[in-house]
Amino acid sequence: MRKFAIATLALLIVVGLLFWWNRKPTRQPLHATFHHACPELAGFICTDNPLEQIYPNQNACRLIHQIPEELRNLPYAIYPTDWDYDTLRFDFNKRFNKFPHAILAPRTNEELIQTVKLLRKHQVDFSIRGGGHSYETASLSPGYTIDLKEFDTIKLNIEQEEVYVGAGCRLGTVLEALGKVDYTIPTGTCQSVGTMGLALGGGIGLLLRQFGLTCDSIKKIALLTADCQIIEVDETHHPDLFWALRGAGNGSYGVVIGMTFKMYHVPHVTYFRMEWDWDSQIIPHIFEIWEDWCQNLPTSITPQLRMWHLNGKPHIAIIGLHIGAEEEQNWEAKFKQLAPRVSMHKGRFIDMAKYWTGVTSSPFCKAKSKILTQPLSAELIQKITHLFQNFDKGHYMYFEFGAFGGNLSRTDTAFYPRNALGWWYLASYWNDQENDSVALNTLREFYEDISDLTSPHSYANTVDYDLGANYLNAYYGNHVDRLIQIKNQYDPENVFHWQQSIPLSR
Numbered sequence: 001m002r003k004f005a006i007a008t009l010a011l012l013i014v015v016g017l018l019f020w021w022n023r024k025p026t027r028q029p030l031h032a033t034f035h036h037a038c039p040e041l042a043g044f045i046c047t048d049n050p051l052e053q054i055y056p057n058q059n060a061c062r063l064i065h066q067i068p069e070e071l072r073n074l075p076y077a078i079y080p081t082d083w084d085y086d087t088l089r090f091d092f093n094k095r096f097n098k099f100p101h102a103i104l105a106p107r108t109n110e111e112l113i114q115t116v117k118l119l120r121k122h123q124v125d126f127s128i129r130g131g132g133h134s135y136e137t138a139s140l141s142p143g144y145t146i147d148l149k150e151f152d153t154i155k156l157n158i159e160q161e162e163v164y165v166g167a168g169c170r171l172g173t174v175l176e177a178l179g180k181v182d183y184t185i186p187t188g189t190c191q192s193v194g195t196m197g198l199a200l201g202g203g204i205g206l207l208l209r210q211f212g213l214t215c216d217s218i219k220k221i222a223l224l225t226a227d228c229q230i231i232e233v234d235e236t237h238h239p240d241l242f243w244a245l246r247g248a249g250n251g252s253y254g255v256v257i258g259m260t261f262k263m264y265h266v267p268h269v270t271y272f273r274m275e276w277d278w279d280s281q282i283i284p285h286i287f288e289i290w291e292d293w294c295q296n297l298p299t300s301i302t303p304q305l306r307m308w309h310l311n312g313k314p315h316i317a318i319i320g321l322h323i324g325a326e327e328e329q330n331w332e333a334k335f336k337q338l339a340p341r342v343s344m345h346k347g348r349f350i351d352m353a354k355y356w357t358g359v360t361s362s363p364f365c366k367a368k369s370k371i372l373t374q375p376l377s378a379e380l381i382q383k384i385t386h387l388f389q390n391f392d393k394g395h396y397m398y399f400e401f402g403a404f405g406g407n408l409s410r411t412d413t414a415f416y417p418r419n420a421l422g423w424w425y426l427a428s429y430w431n432d433q434e435n436d437s438v439a440l441n442t443l444r445e446f447y448e449d450i451s452d453l454t455s456p457h458s459y460a461n462t463v464d465y466d467l468g469a470n471y472l473n474a475y476y477g478n479h480v481d482r483l484i485q486i487k488n489q490y491d492p493e494n495v496f497h498w499q500q501s502i503p504l505s506r
């Protein structure tokens with residue numbers, strides 16, 4: 001009996017200790033406690049949780065030590081010793097393991113101004129983060145991250161058919177809010193992507209041929225400039241900057257606080273899908289018909305040809321979105337000779353969105369793109385087919401061809417390839433960091449192999465550091481000089497920069 005009582009007491013003590021160790025510390029004023037693990041930081045707490053002194057990261061004390069005094073005690077900052085730091089320091093793509101000194105998440109315009117003033121004053125490196133879906137480290141500086149997640153306002157004005165979207169809103173939230181009144185804006189197909197990040201680089205999705213890119217619907221932008229002024233940018237105020245921000249605006253000209261978009265009344269749509277069993281003999285014919293078909297499509301349809309590798313097998317399908325009259329819907333006629341499995345879903349736009357939203361649970365990814373300026377050659381189609389046919393397992397690979405045309409060419413912005421035939425997007429996702437080199441090499445070797453068969457241009461939102469010094473020409477073509485001139489006008493000290501931002505000179 002005595003033994004049992006002692007054992008129970010011991011168990012209670014262990015459970016109690018575990019509970020105490022694992023409780024989540026609330027954010028406290030940083031001058032509150034002396035911390036044993038970093039005595040040199042007296043007056044600056046790390047945390048009183050013994051587990052967190054060694055985990056989440058051992059860099060915490062070193063990092064905190066390097067933070068200038070004025071940046072140490074901001075109520076809207078997440079420091080390396082905060083319990084949520086280890087979640088927030090990562091982007092969507094977990095390939096990059098960065099340890100910023102702090103993640104600054106201002107809640108108001110005043111706090112945002114203060115943030116940029118302090119970062120400038122102390123001349124520290126920083127990045128701007130919206131939805132954190134950059135394929136590389138565009139929004140992950142090793143210095144400081146300005147995280148705009150608190151700017152989450154969405155304001156609809158149905159009379160004016162416009163919507164104000166705060167810099168922290170992701171596509172899914174925006175589409176959901178607009179869907180309640182059967183409105184939408186043209187967006188990308190992944191709902192967790194940040195709306196500003198998408199729109200600043202263009203914004204390609206399934207309403208592209210109908211309404212253009214996401215950036216084509218921007219009416220007004222609220223921007224915090226390098227000299228810490230908040231300005232309104234539109235067709236009549238700072239028109240050059242307005243042009244640059246729509247296609248080349250990611251992290252180069254200022255911090256976008258929010259955007260006002262024209263919204264479209266789209267109550268009903270048809271989502272269609274044609275699918276084939278993989279057969280390498282049929283692939284060239286699908287591409288042949290696809291290319292001819294895209295040249296003559298009505299503007300009411302935006303299609304994509306998709307290839308992916310799943311469960312050890314390659315797959316191919318053409319999907320698309322159609323808005324408009326029933327009689328335009330004999331879209332599949334040209335493909336009939338290839339006997340696809342056809343399915344069609346009609347319904348409210350917001351309900352259809354779930355059919356094209358791809359969400360992956362794989363933490364690591366890399367993507368590359370190409371702008372298509374001429375039809376794919378037989379040799380290129382053969383190489384693409386070969387890539388999927390001989391695919392090495394260990395990562396999930398996804399290829400998407402999107403047709404341009406329709407209303408894409410009616411607007412002039414920094415998005416360069418308005419008159420191209422289309423684009424492709426090749427991405428690899430994987431679960432195990434040990435597969436990094438397999439996945440990265442597959443993409444890189446393929447690109448190397450096809451470089452002579454394709455255009456040198458890529459889509460700016462598919463950020464790809466492999467482009468090296470060629471990135472300006474690849475993303476912006478003959479817009480580069482104008483973009484540099486606008487950069488010099490609005491950010492002459494290059495306050496806003498990252499590896500592939502618009503520089504002050506070539």
Ligand SMILES: Cc1cc2nc3c(=O)[nH]c(=O)nc-3n(C[C@H](O)[C@H](O)[C@H](O)COP(=O)(O)OP(=O)(O)OC[C@H]3O[C@@H](n4cnc5c(N)ncnc54)[C@H](O)[C@@H]3O)c2cc1C
Nearest residue numbers: 130131132133134138139188189190194197204250251256
């Ligand atoms: C899974 C996935 C699916 C995607 N699908 C599509 C798609 O369907 N169509 C498409 O066109 N693209 C797509 N993309 C690409 C996507 O549009 C870009 O990666 C985009 O830049 C992400 O924006 P973000 O705000 O989420 O990312 P972040 O990493 O936060 O930011 C990306 C860049 O934009 C800058 N930025 C973000 N917010 C601001 C701001 N408020 N002010 C100034 N600069 C800012 C950042 O500094 C950084 O340079 C996809 C990406 C992923 C990972």
